[in-house]
Amino acid sequence: MLRTIRIILAALTFTAITLLFLDFTGATHAFLGWLAKIQLLPAILSANVVVIVALVLLTLIFGRIYCSIICPLGIMQDIIAWAGKRGKKKNRFKYSYSKPKTALRVVMLVVMVIAVALGISAITALLAPYSAYGRIASSFFAPIYALVNNLFAAIAERAGSYAFYPTEVWGKALSVVIVAGVTLVALAILAWRNGRTYCSTICPVGTVLGFLAKYSLFKPVIDTEKCTKCTLCERGCKAACIDSKNHEIDRSRCVACMDCISICTHDAIHYKPVRFGVKKAKAATATAETSAPKASEAAPKADTGRRAFLTAAGLLAVTAAEAKVKRGLRKTAGGRVTFRDNPAPESYITPPGSGSHLNMHKHCIACQLCVQACPNNVLVPSDRPDRFMQPELRYNDTYCRPECTACSEVCPTGAISKITKEQKSSIQIGHAVWHPELCLAATEGVHCHSCSRHCPAGAITMVDFQTADGAQARVPAVDTAKCIGCGACQALCPARPQSAIRVEGHENHHII
């Protein structure tokens, strides 16, 4: 029963979150967008206290149920593991208990905390389970969805219907596809063979939640009187956390999947509330019964877990404080604060709502949700090593359109804060620079005012100009105080291969 509920909930969230990455029309975000925002790491990065408290409470009550019904990467591994268990009976009970890899877990968590604190975004992005799933979904599932959609679009076009329209099929950057591919293959092998290995050893979110889960109210408990030590539960546990001989369940790894409860033929495992005192007494007796080294191992584990938890809490506080300070700066100094230590390369442009290059850099975990959501295909994953896979704006033939705020609506981590259309129209993310040597009006005397006519901010005026051969021409002049850096001029400039007017990104966005 409990297992069935878990599977139904998992199926629902998995489908819904996957849909977020597949749906290019933006329709699902309105009512499913919250699913990305309740992921733990995005919640921490965006200092979403409500979600964090709720998830902590959830874990303190039910254990690592988050990993079973909320985390899409966890659910994906469950699906792969389930596929790997099908067939012969031998396959169905192929797992076995393994000792906790505490050292590895702590190291990974520390690496993660350091990466977030220092803003080594590539590492954060690689380790974050939600963003790993996001990349897999957007690189491999989305193209399939797009292909099917395009098939429907072709049929619709023949039938004269406007229900479907074609979309871009392939991923927007090879680097992301490669990273996602490696992640998927590695996870698939691990999950197929051993179930939740990644969650029990590497995943930093799992480690944090595992620490909390140890003190959870509800937990699976083996009834020693009914248990015949048949080991069925142990061999069926994808988290390898049931030590059936000793009637021990490692709650820091248990993801509350309830599999063992339905597997047990003697009704010896129950998921029920266990009060602290009782648990402690029991644990004490259990450890006393078992071998001595086990007890000594348990102590440092708890200790490191606590440390990890405190670090995470500290990180959260730092993020929250930082967000506050930044908001203050934007208001008081008009955003003209320069971060000397982090100079941006030429024309690195982050989308409106991201506040600054630094904010994007520190908060983005490269889940690709915004990249998938961008209807104009201007938001693409960066190849720059220090911004690896984080989104940046590239204006080639398209630009950041005035009516669109899709990326700001979907971002779960606070890398791109939610903005309205009106706010967007006054956020300066860069400014246009005119390159006379490329401009058709300046070089060939073409009567062209494409840039000034299409500028949504009215920042470009046409002025008199004398060409090299002495002819009079009208060329664009940019009022950089009005320019918001949307790239309309650049995208619609007829000069090719390179536009004669191009946007240079600003490190700090500000309201004009």
Add this chain to the structure above:
Amino acid sequence: MSNINRRDFLKGLSLATAGAAMTAGGIDLRAQDAPQSAGKMEYRTSRTGDRVSLLGYGCMRMPTVDGTRNGAVDMDAQMRLIDYAIEHGVNYFDTAPVYTGGKSEGIMGQCLSRHPRDKYFIATKMSNAWGDFSFAASKKMYLNSFKELKTDYIDYYLLHAVGASIESFNQRFLENGLLEFLLKEREAGRIRNLGWSFHGTKECFDYVVSLHEKYNWDFAQIQHNYLDWNHASGRNVNSSYLYGELAGRDIPMTVMEPLRGGALANVPEKVSKKLLERRPTDSIARWAFRFAGSQPKILSVLSGMTYMEHLQDNIATYSNFEPCSEQELELLERIAREMVEFPLIECTGCNYCMPCKYGVDIPGEFAHYNKCVKEDLMPLSSGDKEYRKLRRAFLVGYDRSVPALAQASRCISCGECTSHCPQDIKIPAQMRRIDNFVENLKQGREF
């Protein structure tokens, strides 16, 4: 009802000349064939208390003997029309010294003087814009109107065609002292209502309206129809604005161009289809006449009727008058937008304009636009009931018909294609129009 009709007819017969009576049998039959015409003419009350028929008779064009536009006036036919009109309750006759090659006043004098003077109102104008606007010449024109019209008072006297500029208004009426004179004539009762007819700029309109406090205009004449209501072309002003300003000052209005030069009697097929679907037995022109009379401050709608069937149709329209309902006004507004803002582009797809240096698929653009206009897939306004559906259809269809990089936004208005177009389409201007429209849709702007 048919009894009343017959009585009316017999009364008319007694007044008509013998020659007219010979052919009047035909009128009788037609009158019976058109039962809608039975009923009471709609009257509106002027500031001086006149009960003016909502259908007014415009006397610029008259039936001709040879049927051509500028031929000699067929006096018999004209008298028959005027008699018939008076018999059916029409009592407002609008002429001017410059109408019908200068003959209109004289002819109307002949036609009207056969009826009791209290049966009709005469409107004529100070048409001094067409020549000498000295006081002497203007006064001569004024006095001549009395002679031509065989009357010793004029019910409605208009300063003809004001609005070109404030300067010309001042020259024509103020600096020469003419208006002073006309005001005195009003006091003396030889002019019963003093007003003006307007064509021109908003600035000048506002100026003349502002003079109301000083001169107390009795009425004004404006161009008013469902196209001009919100979509006035060229240097005209939206009649919704004119109406609002005048009605706000309690100045009643007479209406000229209710069919906008005939355009609203002969509309594109897709428009007429919509109107006929709504009211299958109504003429297309009746919609325009009903619209022009639907606003309460309209005193009279002038129609230059040269054919008996037009006169009869109009009498039927304004007898037991039925103003346009809210839904009908909405429909007409939609149609107006369609006619004024979304005209078809006469592209034949000859491809002479191609290739465009900047990659624009010019015939493809026009084909998509025309398809949407023709098939009624155009979201005419952001308030459209089906706006979302139509918007989607237009944008999705746009991407299907024209690749993104060949769309109107890529046109730089270099104009090199224009000279190649055998249809003389102003291609860059049309591209900008389409691009703006697409931007309206994409950005969800109100339009």
